[in-house]
Amino acid sequence: MSGHRYELRVAGRLSERARDAFPDTTIDVVPAETVISTEEVDESGLHGLLALCRSLGLEVTSFHRVVP
Numbered sequence: 001m002s003g004h005r006y007e008l009r010v011a012g013r014l015s016e017r018a019r020d021a022f023p024d025t026t027i028d029v030v031p032a033e034t035v036i037s038t039e040e041v042d043e044s045g046l047h048g049l050l051a052l053c054r055s056l057g058l059e060v061t062s063f064h065r066v067v068p
Contacts, residue, residue, distance in 0.1 A: 005066040006046065008036040011059040018056050022049075033061060 014034045019027055026037040038049065053060050 004041070005037065005039050005068070006041055006049075007062075007064055007066050008038075008049065008053065008060055009033050009062040010036065010053065011061050014058075018058070021052060021056060037066070 011033055013029055014027065022036055024038065028035045041049065
């Protein structure tokens, strides 16, 4: 599977410690949620990102591939 750009939205604002857990991503805060964007991630990278969210206790509100 080739890499694609993805966007995860999680409920609330991330703490500085949680933000530091997502290297190589762009993190933006919008009202009531945080948007985590990543470039060119493959399938194993997606599973790792979701596992990280789960381990941090984050509520993922949406997760989708960004169409260029």
